[in-house]
Amino acid sequence: MGDIADSPGIPEIGALADGDHPGWSSRPAVESDAARRYHETFRDCDVDPTDDPMAVVGEAVDAKVSIVRNALEALGDDEALNALDAALDLASLERDLIEDGARRRTFALLQVQEGLSKLRAVDDVAMIVDRAPRELVESCGFDRAVLFRVHEGRMVMESAYFGDDRAGAEKMVAFAQSVAPPLDHMLLETQMIRRRSPAIVHDARHDPRVNRPIVDFSMTHSYVAAPVMPTGKVIGFLHADRLYSGRRVDEIDRDTVWAFAEGFGYAYERTVLLERMRRQHAEVRRALASADEAARALQDADLDLRKIEPVERSAAAQSLAEVHTRVLGMLTRREVEVLRLMAAGRTNQQIADELVISAGTVKSHVKRVLRKLHATNRAEAASAYVRLAIAPAVDG
Structure with a gap:
């Protein structure tokens, strides 16, 4: 602004x-x-x-x-x-x-500051995505707002808020997701990605830069839009209009959405990082619990009166350590990350969201991991990862 x-x-x-x-x-x-x-x-x-x-x-x-x-x-x-x-x-x-x-x-x-202060209190990724259009409407005085994400070269609508017209918002999201327009060179949003700046459409019915099916379905006359780019890369767009009041948007509306989109981007990034930290913390706790169970099992095991070689490792431990080194040598760093998340029970889409890659790329990584580990399914691969994860403890 x-x-x-x-x-x-x-x-x-x-x-x-x-x-x-x-x-x-x-x-x-x-x-x-x-x-x-x-x-x-x-x-x-x-x-x-x-x-x-x-x-x-x-x-x-x-x-x-x-x-x-x-x-x-x-x-x-x-x-x-x-x-x-x-x-x-x-x-x-x-x-x-x-x-x-x-x-x-x-x-x-x-108004922008008020709306963003409410978003900063949200600590769930799905919730902040749903709340963003609502706060843009309720705090900044727009009639309707929608949030798109950029996914594999397309605009995918994630959420919408039309005030009391909840049914209309749900229909809008469903229709826009069925269209999911590609970001070709003529589209307004493609220009925003290139220029990294907001835009205003004074006459949506005749502007050649808009996606005609979405504009016709939404019945908007004019709207403003701004890119969401917390890390410098455009990951989505916020759109807003004043359809119900009958007033056309102006440059102040454009700058308002621009300021809100910038603040929302930072709030979203913070929420994603917090959620990832919670997941990582849960994984660490599970790993510690497994280690504790293993330690208790060793402590409670029956003793066998025999000489123990304290320096040389057992043949089983030596073999497991060699397998650990050999398998990790076969996997790339990204494949190890994918394997770790597979073992944690993540779906392909959840892995894609966490690693910020496409679901198709995740699918390719999973196939390569299964092939390299000679596993027939994800469960066998996860089991192999768990065994490999405790190999250093057995080795040491």
């Missing part, structure tokens, strides 16, 4: 250079053109540095207008007086629009 201080007519009055005006402190090295013009215009005037620049300029305009009006009245030029009044009305309208835009941007920023 643009900085409110950079808006025309709202200069930053932070300060002037030393000596520019009595009592005004040093200004930053960079200031806007409007702020510089303001300071230069009123350099020799008795202006309090704490005054609102808009009010100062307004008073100056009124003073100049009075001079012009008096001159025109003296000349008796009614047509010029009418033109002057019309120009003043337009100038007042322009100032009101500028102030209204500044207020809207400020309020929109506060």
Whole structure:
């Protein structure tokens, strides 16, 4: 979102250079053109540095207008007086629009912060994906919002929120998933991936960049969209419109969704990392429990009165360690990761989500792992992994 201080007519009055005006402190090295013009215009005037620049300029305009009006009245030029009044009305309208835009941007920023603060409290990946469109609607004032993810070169709608129209949102998701448009070079979202910036569609019915089936099904007239890219790579898109209110979206709406999408991306990344940490913690606990059971089994085993060679390993331990080394040497690093998740009971899709790869790639890895381990199914491969995982303990 643009900085409110950079808006025309709202200069930053932070300060002037030393000596520019009595009592005004040093200004930053960079200031806007409007702020510089303001300071230069009123350099020799008795202006309090704490005054609102808009009010100062307004008073100056009124003073100049009075001079012009008096001159025109003296000349008796009614047509010029009418033109002057019309120009003043337009100038007042322009100032009101500028102030209204500044207020809207400020309020929109506060709304974005409110919505993101609610998302940061979510610690479940599926839940935050469902909640994102809802918070964009309820916190930021849109009528409808949808969330797409980028999957194997296509746009796949993950969730939607249409206010009270839950059935409509569900139908929208189902239809969009059945379409799943490819990200070809003509699509608006493809341009957003390339430019890594938001977009606004003023006339969705006639814009050639939109996906026609989805736009026709949603009946939207105009919408804004922004990419979700927490790590610099676009992983999804947020769309929003104002269909129910009948108002077309504008640039402030576009910037609002852009700010929300950026914050949501970071919140989503944090949630994914937390969930992965929980899974890893659970796996560590299971591994520790297995180790504890193995230790108890050794402790409770019957003793056999015989000489024990403390230095040389048994033939079984030696053989198992050799198998461990040989098998891990056959698998690539990615195949070892896939095997570990297979042993933890993950499905291909869950493995793909955790490793951030496609389900098709996971399927190829699984086939290679089964072949290398001479396993006929996932259960045998998982069993082999468990045996290999405890091999160092037996070896040591």
